[in-house]
Amino acid sequence: MQNTLKNLFLAACSAAVLASCGSQPQKESQEQISLTQYVDPYIGTGFHGHVFLGADVPFGAVQLGPSNITQGWDWCSGYHYSDSTLIGFAHTHLSGTGIGDLGDIVFMPVTGDYKMALGTPEKPEDGYLALYKHEDETVKPGYYAVDIDRYKVKAELTTTERVGYHRYAFQPNADAHIIVNLERGIGWDAPVEGHLEQINDTLVVGYRLSKGWAVDQRIYFAAVFSQPLKGLKLYSDYKEQAEGTAEKLTADLDFGTLTDGQILAKVAISPVSTDNAIENMKAEAQSWDFDQVVAEADTKWNNELAKVTAKSADPEVLTKFYTALYHTMIAPSVFQDVNGDYRGADGKTHNDKSFTNYTTFSLWDTYRANHPLSTIIHPDRVNDFVNTMLHIYEQQGELPVWHLMGNETYCMVGYPAIPVIVDAYRKGFTGFDANLAWEAVKNTAMGDGRGLDLLKKYGYMPANSDVETVAKGLEYAVADGSIALMAEDMGKSDDAEYFKKRGENYKNYFDTSVGHMRGRVSDTEWRTPFDPFRATHRADDFCEGNSWQYTWLVPQDVPGLVELMGGKEKFLEKLDEFFVAEGDMGEHASNDITGLIGQYAHGNEPSHHITYLYALEGQPEKTAKLVRKIMSEFYTTKPDGLIGNEDVGQMSAWYVLSAMGFYQVNPADGKYVFGSPDLDEAVINLPEGKTFTIKAENNSKDNIYIKSKTLNGQAYDKPYITYEDIMAGGELVLEMAAEN
Known part of the structure; x- marks a missing residue:
């Protein structure tokens, strides 16, 4: 040697x-x-x-x-x-x-x-x-x-x-x-x-x-x-x-x-x-x-x-924005030598120069915002991220859950690589084998480990079969709903119908008598006693959260959740209650439950989409008020300026997207729901010399509401903008006002 x-x-x-x-x-x-x-x-x-x-x-x-x-x-x-x-x-x-x-x-x-x-x-x-x-x-x-x-x-x-x-x-x-x-x-x-x-x-x-x-x-x-x-x-x-x-x-x-x-x-x-x-x-x-x-x-x-050129009258906003953007790019990190060698999930040395292999995939966190952000500002890396996951699938027999240095840690719940791959496929990324991607997402979802055998049998994981069963079941449903979209796009109608039904398994955890998601023991029995505030760390039905927070974890089917709760009016009343409810989470509650507004916990990922549900259901002013509060109070320029774990870019990615004015609620539908921009202007520098500009006219700490929108000079009234519209380039003008 x-x-x-x-x-x-x-x-x-x-x-x-x-x-x-x-x-x-x-x-x-x-x-x-x-x-x-x-x-x-x-x-x-x-x-x-x-x-x-x-x-x-x-x-x-x-x-x-x-x-x-x-x-x-x-x-x-x-x-x-x-x-x-x-x-x-x-x-x-x-x-x-x-x-x-x-x-x-x-x-x-x-x-x-x-x-x-x-x-x-x-x-x-x-x-x-x-x-x-x-x-x-x-x-x-x-x-x-x-x-x-x-x-x-x-x-x-x-x-x-x-x-x-x-x-x-x-x-x-x-x-x-x-x-x-x-x-x-x-x-x-x-x-x-x-x-x-x-x-x-x-x-x-x-x-x-x-x-x-x-x-x-x-x-x-x-x-x-x-x-x-x-x-x-x-x-x-x-x-x-x-x-x-x-x-x-x-x-x-x-x-x-x-x-x-x-x-x-x-x-x-x-x-x-x-x-x-x-x-x-x-x-x-x-x-x-x-x-x-x-x-x-x-x-x-x-x-x-420079992928995003930001403007703000407030220098602290620029510091928060570019520091957050910086934090989103520490990982995933390269896990491959210059000659193409890397250590695979099977413990063997592989050589492949056709892609860059990465590690440190905190997917339970990053599927929600950091990967949707990457599809906009790092399209040159998305194919490599997906190819890394597909190679892991080939080497360990299933997609990664939380991969670190060639090792599967199985940390957190669900199979969170699936929404990332589906999102990339549906957004038109072609630098990976689509057929292999379909095989990987379907085979991973059809496995028997980590409670999937019970899920396939009952449509839910019985609460007495494991811990965190509600959290696991809801996360599986999020991913299954994304698989249904991929199957539909690929013309696989039977698979689309099957996974659409599995994406609705969240309904099996909702107890209409209490209006919350809760642990289900059987078709006729719920776990008792039930306390929607209880959040015992890794020893209950939820993962780093409580029933209040997980009741909203249905980003793949918001209309279905609205209907389940009794219609829009009751849905919005429940959402209002969520942001003011106070109760004892217990002495063993997770340290991750921080950044509270009522029961909303911005310090942990299951809450991250919830403020944007108002905008989807016709009350964008409430989304705007809450988003601005979070960006102002839970993100600062001090050393304690993050309200919870950064979680490998997710906490910061939420801010980056929200500061530009939107957030992708459903991790696989390519729709970025409007909130209230912290920046006065953001120019996203796209491939092929294109740019997409978001201008917040009359933006200020008081003018937090979007009064009107125009896209490329035309009036725009949708509560979201699509990925396709962003990547096509153009200009989105948001007219801000102090009143809705």
Whole structure:
């Protein structure tokens, strides 16, 4: 292996002298206004936002950022604004999840007195842990820096898609060391095996195997340094050993006394092998020009943020908008090497250059808004997202539920990949095999696992058969309703009728005597006692919510829900009650139930479409009032500026769409329902040079109601605009007023 590594490394080094080989910003990017200036990565790092803070590029495999020593629910990303501890810089992170994982390959620059242990916040001298202050940090898209006072080191980070760049400025003549920690992960992540070996005086390679949310996670790396290594010590559970492999492996890399005190490191990662990691470095990180890489990362972010040109008289609105847009592009993340290799859901290495393979699919969250947003602003990536899901289907026998680093986590309920695939198919995306897509959605829905056998038998999941049965049944119905639409479009009338009926299974959970969805034990018996406010975490009929919130989870058939509730008048009365109802959810209610307006919980995804139901049923003024309240109060420019988990872009995608003036209620019908725009103008830059402009005339904090609409100069009276109309380009003018 060493000969192969040396040859690859020498090739990379030969190319490195050509600093100009790095990709140059496009001319138009140099001329456009910088949109990254409006992004504040601190937003969402406080409260329960759980967002990633650090350096990355859009959808990149590397998320390089600081890790606190603290572990806990609010540290699922490895960093929380309330903390001040630093154990190093990890190369992978999740953003906004409710479970912690990743945090792989931690680098920490040290000098002077330290010990090969973590230490504690109270006694950092017992290890290598350091403390920092926020005023010593610099954060912006594609770049992170912090002054580490304990070691008098300035650490700077930036990335390409697959390579993390480090620049450490020690004091002149300091005894410079870098600790490499392959034991430490985030949250549930536990080490299984770490390996590190020195190939020559500037190259080390290794891997980290771990078990957590992703039950079999594997990451390989290669690290090249600008200074030669003078020594290397290896440790198992912080005790020195000779071997380079251990369950809890750490290493102390000694660079000796440096005259100028500067060390640069390039760390490439791969899901497959160390050889591939070096090949990734050769392809993406030829230059040692750290500042150039920072500039290129900034350009990449600017190019993606420029998919929407936003205007507002309120600078805070622009900060909220572009930060939200930024957060929607941290994941899904690339999970493939430059040569086309990736680790499949079957644990095998696959090679396919016909598409880009991705990971980190928080589908229970993102099918609602982030994927419908992507069909508008990232049409170049949608086919790859779908192809990734179809390959997962071929490798594991069903579509992904919550896929992470080649592993199915089965987190959350339903089969949420289905609406995403159906939505892409119905919106005209053709870069995937439609017949395979149909096979995948149908076979997944016709399986027997996760309660589907009971669902097919009874039309519902009996409440005594499992937990969260109502949530599962309602989510299955959402997806089944989307399958019916796909079948109809494909001329499969029998399948369309069958899945249309299954999409109406939500009716089997609605008890007309109480006016709510509730657990059903049999055709004649409901679970008792019943409390619509009760929300016991993962031990009841609902998932991260209560009956009040789940009663509205029928976006695939709003007319049917209206009829089920006794008609429009009673439906709207019930909806009014929902937004004012107050009750005790219980001491074990989920932490995700935040951002309450009555029983509406914006901090969790099942509520996200509900404000827009008013607009569909003839009361758009109520939608406008609520949407504006949410955008004003639940999204701010402070570190606690997200009212709940970011959930890999979903929370932010809701804001991005709503700020432009609409939201896709049914995840597979391509209709974006009008609300009340936070922006004064949004120009969506579409393929082929087209643009779609939304102008909110006379928009202000008081003028929140859409008085009239015109599309391309013609009066427009529908409560929604279609995907086709948006993508055709044109101009939508919304005349705003203080009264409806």
